[in-house]
Amino acid sequence: MARRPIALVTAAVLLVEAPAIVGVNAIMARFVEVQSMSLDGLDPDHMVTGTWALGIGSGLALALCALVALLAGLRDRGPGRFGRGLLIGCAVVHGLLGAVAAALIGWGAFAVLMTVVGLIVLTLVMYGKEPAGEKPARKSSVEQSGAGKPAAGEAGAATA
Helix, strand or coil: CCHHHHHHHHHHHHHHHHHHHHHHHHHHHHHHHHHCCCCCCCCHHHHHHHHHHHHHHHHHHHHHHHHHHHHHHHHCCCCCHHHHHHHHHHHHHHHHHHHHHHHHCCHHHHHHHHHHHHHHHHHHHHCCCCCHHHCCCCCCHHHHHCCCCCCHHHHHHHHC
């Protein structure tokens, strides 16, 4: 099935996006620092620190999402509850950024962000619940303990 390559491509895209987000925030922090910009009287140094913190936090979050998608692709198993929540949150943020990007930057940025959303959602959907026929059968507790099996001496007596 194609779910492994999709998860691996999703991981690669998110891993490339992480340093790009940090770089964009570094550029914005530099502009604020050089021009001594402030917003409603806030200290420009605090704005620079906040921009750096946002960039590094966003980059780490994207790297963590990439790790979840990478592990899903390598193990060929869906992410756990925490991983699914992380990927869902990442998809929602990309969707909101896509709406803002369409208005402020243009349709090219919107298309890129929606492609990332599509990859994340496709990864989540492909690793959804397995059909009932594909799950391995579980042994009952009687079979696991060996209580239902005849002893070695009884096996020959039962056939005679």
